[in-house]
Amino acid sequence: MTVHCSDDVIFLEGTCPVEDAENLLILLQANPLGPVDLSLCTRAHGAVLQVLLAASPEYCGAPPHGFVQEWIVPNLKRGVA
């Protein structure tokens, strides 16, 4: 599972495919504020990103790396703000 919930934290790990969008949405509908941990997420499908943008939850954990850190996180922060 690339999306899972543990101790009320929603984890995205590795490469999150398009199907994760639905799972993530269900988890966020239950806990609209998250928090979401992206530290192990290397890639996410656009559909997954779109759920994060729409929910605009809180984030926790260490910053992720690569494309997610460089280009996705700044866009999520905008959503948070």
Add this chain to the structure above:
Amino acid sequence: MDELLEQFLIESRDLIAQAHEDMAALEHAPTDRPRIDSAFRAVHTLKGSVAVFNLMPAIQALHAAEDVLDKARSGAAGLDGERIAALVDCLDLTDRWVDAMEDHGVLPAQAVADADLLVARLSGVAQVARAGATEAADWAMALATELGNDDGEAGAVVAFRYSPDPDCFFRGDDPLAIVAAIPELSALRIEPVDPWPALADMEPFRCNIQLLGLSRAPLADVQVVFRLVADQVEISAVERNADAAEAGAVGNTVRLLRVDAARVDALADGVGELIVASNALSQVANRAERIDIGLAAQIRAVQGNFERVVGDMHRSILAVRMVSIAPTLRRLPRMVREIAAATGREVTLKMTGETTEIDKGVADELFEPLLHLVRNAVDHGIEPPADRVAAGKAEQGVINLDVSRSGDHVRIVLADDGKGIDPALIRRIAVERGVVGPDTAAGLDDRAAIRLIFAPGFSTAATVSDISGRGVGMDAVQTAIDRIGGRIEVASRRGEGTAVTLLLPLHAITTKLLIVEVGDDRFGIPLNHIVETSTIHETDIFPIGRGRACVHRDHTLPLLSLAQLLDQRAISENKLLVMGTGADSVGVMVSGLRERVDAMVRPPRGLLANIPGIAGTTLLGNGGVLIVLDLPELVA
């Protein structure tokens, strides 16, 4: 000539040629950004150059051309065939004006009218393009300004606005993966298309995002990434700071130094002196050996080093003189277009190998003969379109100009697919014009007959047009090629075309010399002045009037003594150099024949310059100086 004008002529032709080259490339790849930039810069600089001479029509025409290119640059209006054709015509017109400036110092009277027509055409194409494209450029500009601040760097960027289909997720598209593949991404903003709904109402597989961003990669590279979703994306190249971009571009071009060829020759002379000095050092070592062997060894070591470095310098100097043949060929395509238009032919000129390097001296002498050959190929080779169709050929004739290097020669082949040369016609015309007698003509095989076109007084032009009627025949070509030590070959097949091959020396500065002896002295004689050498005995020589002669190949050959020609005391001379052919031939007697050498002949200077019959001097391998004689001048 006015130095400023001279500089203008060189520079403007370079720029026109550069822009032409870019246009030729853009014809095949109209979105090639570096080419568009290069053409823009060339036209922009050219406009600046013509402004120095206040050539209003040229300024206006080039300004209009610059506009078209600028729009292509900003992505507001790409280049299409029509625009490129208008730009090529603008360059051709400017080129003709540059010619006029060289010949007359002013623009021709119809320049204003020509410029007006061209400006109307160029601005016409520029305006057609403006409609519909302006808006796109505006959003890109705004995006570049807004997002560009993030990366803090100016320059050319490509802006994209990607609005994926709402159903794209179902089709398997991942907009994020596509964007992640963009090379040199410098900014990315992801925003909702419609406001986000409440999470409870959200449809996770309905795409509601728009992706905007910038990339520093070339436009084409960004377009490639979006090729599968091209209908959902807008891409536009944006110049955020034109000045900065231009400065960057200048940094990328090869830095060239324009140097007077005479200065390079002076350097070559200097290196020649160094070779002599190096050889003198070797003599010193020989003498030192008798006094101090250790010192002699040291001198020899120094001399060895010296010799090696001088050798390197010599090769570098030869390399400096090597230039690309491209600038010489640059004006030919325009000439072909003009000649074809004037003679009602349809011709394309294809050039290959135009970057081949050749000695500057050869390159400089090559344009006129090549132009003449090309003119001949269009005028006499390529048939009118109707005749071509009747002969089962394509309406458009093709002239191929191929330049290649073969050994120490450069080979230029100019081949047309026209009607070829008819040897029978050549024989008849040559006889009619008194170039050869009827018997001689009949005795020539077809190859030799075709060569008659190079004979003085022969010209196959049936009508004197402004194209061929310049009073020079193919003999002028022959003379020009002879002068640079080259050779011409012609091959022709009736109905299939003609190929003229020029074989040119790679290094024009070396001349083949025959070293001859006159008593104890040695002189160099250019081999191309000598037809034949042989031995002659006293008994074969008989007096004629005040001179002497011998029988050579069934002809009476007047004899001259080189010693006498050089005002030296009479000596026994039993070697014979035969110069010229037929009735013009002359025998020159020398006392001995030595080796043949390839040498760099320097023109005579100082005292030598005033002595008739001296072609120059050359340095021998041993450091000695050899005087090179101009035999025809001595004999005359």
